[in-house]
Amino acid sequence: MAPTPARANAQYARHYTAHVVKKGESLSGIARAYGCSIKSIQETNGLTGAKIRRGEALAIPPCGPGGALAEREPRSAARASAPVRHRVRKGESLSRIARAYGCSVADLRAHNGLEGSVIMPGQELLIPRSEAAKAPEILGQSVGVPQQGRLVNASRLRPGKGYLLRRPERTYGTSQLVHYVREVIGSVRTQHPKAHRLAIGDLSSRLGGPLSGHRSHQSGRDIDIGLFYSKRPSGYPDEFKPGSAGNLDMDATWTMIKEFAATAKHDGGVEVIFLDYELQRALYAWARKQGVPRTTLRTILQYPSGRWEDAGVVQHYPNHVDHIHVRFKCPKGDKGCS
Ligand SMILES: [Zn+2]
The missing domain is CATH 3.30.1380.10 (Muramoyl-pentapeptide Carboxypeptidase; domain 2)
Structure with a gap:
């Protein structure tokens, strides 16, 4: 009943994705992109209607493949199969990037042919796809x-x-x-x-x-x-x-x-x-x-x-x-x- 902080965080990160609403996006479009029903997004965020505002962060429940609330094949399957790339920023470590994408350091090494933990700013890393489909950690608000x-x-x-x-x-x-x-x-x-x-x-x-x-x-x-x-x-x-x-x-x-x-x-x-x-x-x-x-x-x-x-x-x-x-x-x- 009382998970350790690390475990609780992993669970939290795996269960929700933060989506910042961009100009012109609709609730139905966002729901479709994540393979969620409109209702599940409304319920998660306490929305009563379809009105959303640009710049607001919505919590997206895990509806996609492997998600606990998997509802149907996401229309974004094509997008999901494209490799996710991450360009290393100054000060980032392999473990921090792994944490942000909910994958392990070993996965990152294996996908990028890395021997140790040395990465350089500007370097592009391939993020293991199945893991990347899970939620990135919500940081920086x-x-x-x-x-x-x-x-x-x-x-x-x-x-x-x-x-x-x-x-x-x-x-x-x-x-x-x-x-x-x-x-x-x-x-x-x-x-x-x-x-x-x-x-x-x-x-x-x-x-x-x-x-x-x-x-x-x-x-x-x-x-x-x-x-x-x-x-x-x-x-x-x-x-x-x-x-x-x-x-x-x-x-x-x-x-x-x-x-x-x-x-x-x-x-x-x-x-x-x-x-x-x-x-x-x-x-x-x-x-x-x-x-x-x-x-x-x-x-x-x-x-x-x-x-x-x-x-x-x-x-x-x-x-x-x-x-x-x-x-x-x-x-x-x-x-x-x-
Ligand atoms: Zn107060």
Whole structure:
């Protein structure tokens, strides 16, 4: 159930391809090119219609040959049979290229008659075809640090079941962030089908950079998410509302935090969750009553170590009483992200 980071990343890379929409492309054309149904692409990306925007990154599920969702022979068979070539850029290593295409270094050596690992910038490499048909690793969306950064080929958190996007122009992030947020919300909904709609605050703007009201949220790795209440407060989910031991749906809120924290061991998963220390105290007390072992709680909550101690995935941050701020790690090998 808990794959190692390397393994989780390989699975992730194999399951999705990032496709950046180019001028003049349609959803149906993209679906055809990847041998997917329109519906599978819509579902993966939370699209309700056929409208897509130039420059937006779509996650393409594995519909092609060998894909888990293989639906039919792709029309792009001719393209798929053409050899894939990669021109070596400065600073690239054989292992990095292998990782990017989801193949092994040994495969690359065999296909290119290489003896060792020495490659030169400008050199053209043949990428083993069957492996190249699998997804290349999704890299390079988040640039810089959350407090001074930007976003390239942003992915977008689309409207979906169970949550409200408060500001649609601030719903951009990395593909990893969008993927994990949708997974966690879906999982919380399955476990708590009666929970009310969740408020989603700001992610980043489409190009990243400074965002009013925040110091971070610049590089697509941050998202503010509301809490679950026993009784939905009036005005929520259009606005965040302060949570307390008295008004929170502890069960659903705890599930959400636990599920986000569980992605911390995956590549590109959660780095830190900011939440006020007093709310951590309330969650801790509730979880102990439910019989959650202290050893489990220690890996998730900073409480009771002290509000300035480096312990757990959840960390105290002043004023975070009405939402959690979830920050995701840089994917391994992404040199622009820090
Ligand atoms: Zn925030």
